[in-house]
Amino acid sequence: MSDRVDVVVIGSGYGGSAVAARVAPHGRVLVLERGRAWRPGDFPQHLPGLAGAYHTRRNPLGLWGMRLGAGVGNAYVSGVGGASLVNYGITQAPEDHVFDAWPVSRTEMAPYYARALEVLRPAPSPLADSLGDKAFLDGIEPGRRVDLVNTIDWERCTHCGLCVPGCNLGAKRSLDVTYLAVAQAAGAEVRAEREVVALEREEGGWRVVVRHTGRALPEEVIPARHVVLAAGTFGTLDLLHRERRHLPLSDWFGRRMTMNGDGLAFLYNTRHALSGHHGAPITTSVHLPFVDPDGRERTLNVMSGRIPKVAMRFSALVLGVFAHALGKRRGPRDAAGARAWRRFLDLVRTDPRGALAHTFMYKLDAEDSSNGHAVFDADGRSALAWADYQQDPIVRFAAHRLEEWAAKVGGVLVPDVSGLPGMRSFGVHPLGGCRMGASVEEGVVDTAGRVFQPSGEVYEGLRIADASIIPSSLGVPSSLTVAALAERVGEDLVQTLRTAA
Ligand SMILES: Cc1cc2nc3c(=O)[nH]c(=O)nc-3n(C[C@H](O)[C@H](O)[C@H](O)COP(=O)(O)OP(=O)(O)OC[C@H]3O[C@@H](n4cnc5c(N)ncnc54)[C@H](O)[C@@H]3O)c2cc1C
Known part of the structure; x- marks a missing residue:
C-alpha cells in the first residue's frame, strides 16, 4: 500500500488533465491513465495500422475503440492525453442559449472557458482562406459562416491530413504538451498503463484499486483523500456502474445522454472545386438556427469535414460506389463526361481534379434533444443507446437542409447511411450520463462536480470532471467545454484543499 496522496485523478483527457493542472500546485496529485504514452512517430499511418491499434481486451493498450448501443455507436480513445491524441483539435x-438548460449560466462559465483557452491556445489555419470551403458555404448560407480554430502548431504542420490517427510530426497541441505539461511542471505525477478497476471508501478518503494495463502483476491500492473521476463518458460510467452497490447514485445516472448531433453525409462530385482531398484539418462551418417542437432555440452546426488522409484512397472508392448505389443526384450538373473523368481520376490516384476534390463532406454537430441513455453489457461495459436517434427533430432538420443544399449546388447527395436497415449513426462526442444539476433531483453531480448520494448529500472527496457531466448537447465540438468544466471543478477542489490545510 502506498502513502496517501491528496488527489488521484482517473484519466488524462481534457477533464483529467485540466483538473490536475489546476490542483497540482496545492497538493500531491497522481494522474492514472489506462492507456500508454504516444509520441510523434508512434501513430499508425495506414489503415492496417489503424485496425491494429483497436482497443480490445486482447489489445488493452490499443489507441481507439468503439462502443455500440441500439441505433448509435461512438468512438473513444485510450492513451496519455485522451482523445486529444487523435482529434482535429477544433476548439469552440x-x-x-445552450446554457439556458444548465444549472450554471454562461456568465458564470465565461472565466473557465477563458482559462482553458489560455492553456490550449488554438489558432486558425494559415491555409483556411485558400481551400474553397469558405466561398462555397458563403454561397449556400450567406452570413452564417463561423470559422474555426484548432489546437495545432501551424508552423510545424505540413497538412499531411494525419491528425486523426495521430500526429507523427509533433504538430498537434495535444494535452501531453499543454495541460498535462502544466500539471507535471507543478509536481503532478502521471502514471500511464494503469487502469483503475475499483473505488472503495475508507475513513477520511478513498482506496483506489489499480491494475497494470495488460500485465499480470498484482493489483495496487492507492489511498487518496480526494478522487476525481475523469475517465471519459464511458470510462466513468463503467466504474460507477461497477460500484453502484456500495455507492448508490442519483436516479439521473445513465440518463439524458447526447450524441451532440453527430452525423456525416457527402455532396459528392459537385461542379465546385472544394478541398475534400486536402489534408488540412476542419477549418470552417455554418451555424443554422432551428426551433424545436417545444419552441426551444437550437443550433445545427455544419462543418466542412475532412476525410483523414489515411483513409482517403479507400474513401474515394467507397464513396464512388455509394454515390452510384444510394446517392441522389440533385440540382445543376455539368457534362457527364466531366463527372466521369473526375471519378476515373479518383480510381487512379488522389488528384486535385478528381471527384473527391469536388466533394463537400458534411460533418454535423447539433443540439439534439439528449434523449439517449446508457446500457451495460454482461461485463459492465457501457454504451450509449438511442434507437430512434435518426428521428430526433434536429437530425431530421439536418437531413432536410442537406437536400436543399444539394438542390442548390448540384452533386450527388450521399446520405447518412445510418438510415439503412442494420446501420447505426456514429459519433465521437458521447456526452452526459452523470449530468450536472442543482440538486440530486436534477443531476448526478453538483455544479462543482461533487457526486450526489440519493439523499442529496454529496460523497466526501469524490468528484467527476469529464464529458459525462455535460448536462445537454452543445451543438459544437466538446473538448473546450470539458476543459472549462474541469477548470471549475479544479478551482472548487483547490478551495477544499486550502480549507482543510
Ligand atoms: C476521433 C475524435 C475526434 C474528435 N474531434 C474533436 C475536435 O476536433 N474538437 C473537439 O472539441 N472535440 C473532439 N472530439 C471529442 C473530444 O475529444 C472529447 O469530448 C473529449 O476528449 C472528452 O474529454 P474527457 O476528458 O471526457 O475524456 P477523454 O479525452 O476520452 O479521456 C478519458 C481518458 O480516461 C482514460 N480511462 C478510461 N477509463 C480509465 C480507467 N478505468 N482507469 C484509468 N484511465 C481510464 C482513457 O484511456 C482516456 O485516456 C473528438 C473525439 C474523437 C474520438
Missing part, C-alpha cells in the same frame, strides 16, 4: 464554445 457553445452558443449562449
Whole structure:
C-alpha cells in the first residue's frame, strides 16, 4: 500500500488533465491513465495500422475503440492525453442559449472557458482562406459562416491530413504538451498503463484499486483523500456502474445522454472545386438556427469535414460506389463526361481534379434533444443507446437542409447511411450520463462536480470532471467545454484543499 496522496485523478483527457493542472500546485496529485504514452512517430499511418491499434481486451493498450448501443455507436480513445491524441483539435464554445438548460449560466462559465483557452491556445489555419470551403458555404448560407480554430502548431504542420490517427510530426497541441505539461511542471505525477478497476471508501478518503494495463502483476491500492473521476463518458460510467452497490447514485445516472448531433453525409462530385482531398484539418462551418417542437432555440452546426488522409484512397472508392448505389443526384450538373473523368481520376490516384476534390463532406454537430441513455453489457461495459436517434427533430432538420443544399449546388447527395436497415449513426462526442444539476433531483453531480448520494448529500472527496457531466448537447465540438468544466471543478477542489490545510 502506498502513502496517501491528496488527489488521484482517473484519466488524462481534457477533464483529467485540466483538473490536475489546476490542483497540482496545492497538493500531491497522481494522474492514472489506462492507456500508454504516444509520441510523434508512434501513430499508425495506414489503415492496417489503424485496425491494429483497436482497443480490445486482447489489445488493452490499443489507441481507439468503439462502443455500440441500439441505433448509435461512438468512438473513444485510450492513451496519455485522451482523445486529444487523435482529434482535429477544433476548439469552440457553445452558443449562449445552450446554457439556458444548465444549472450554471454562461456568465458564470465565461472565466473557465477563458482559462482553458489560455492553456490550449488554438489558432486558425494559415491555409483556411485558400481551400474553397469558405466561398462555397458563403454561397449556400450567406452570413452564417463561423470559422474555426484548432489546437495545432501551424508552423510545424505540413497538412499531411494525419491528425486523426495521430500526429507523427509533433504538430498537434495535444494535452501531453499543454495541460498535462502544466500539471507535471507543478509536481503532478502521471502514471500511464494503469487502469483503475475499483473505488472503495475508507475513513477520511478513498482506496483506489489499480491494475497494470495488460500485465499480470498484482493489483495496487492507492489511498487518496480526494478522487476525481475523469475517465471519459464511458470510462466513468463503467466504474460507477461497477460500484453502484456500495455507492448508490442519483436516479439521473445513465440518463439524458447526447450524441451532440453527430452525423456525416457527402455532396459528392459537385461542379465546385472544394478541398475534400486536402489534408488540412476542419477549418470552417455554418451555424443554422432551428426551433424545436417545444419552441426551444437550437443550433445545427455544419462543418466542412475532412476525410483523414489515411483513409482517403479507400474513401474515394467507397464513396464512388455509394454515390452510384444510394446517392441522389440533385440540382445543376455539368457534362457527364466531366463527372466521369473526375471519378476515373479518383480510381487512379488522389488528384486535385478528381471527384473527391469536388466533394463537400458534411460533418454535423447539433443540439439534439439528449434523449439517449446508457446500457451495460454482461461485463459492465457501457454504451450509449438511442434507437430512434435518426428521428430526433434536429437530425431530421439536418437531413432536410442537406437536400436543399444539394438542390442548390448540384452533386450527388450521399446520405447518412445510418438510415439503412442494420446501420447505426456514429459519433465521437458521447456526452452526459452523470449530468450536472442543482440538486440530486436534477443531476448526478453538483455544479462543482461533487457526486450526489440519493439523499442529496454529496460523497466526501469524490468528484467527476469529464464529458459525462455535460448536462445537454452543445451543438459544437466538446473538448473546450470539458476543459472549462474541469477548470471549475479544479478551482472548487483547490478551495477544499486550502480549507482543510
Ligand atoms: C476521433 C475524435 C475526434 C474528435 N474531434 C474533436 C475536435 O476536433 N474538437 C473537439 O472539441 N472535440 C473532439 N472530439 C471529442 C473530444 O475529444 C472529447 O469530448 C473529449 O476528449 C472528452 O474529454 P474527457 O476528458 O471526457 O475524456 P477523454 O479525452 O476520452 O479521456 C478519458 C481518458 O480516461 C482514460 N480511462 C478510461 N477509463 C480509465 C480507467 N478505468 N482507469 C484509468 N484511465 C481510464 C482513457 O484511456 C482516456 O485516456 C473528438 C473525439 C474523437 C474520438
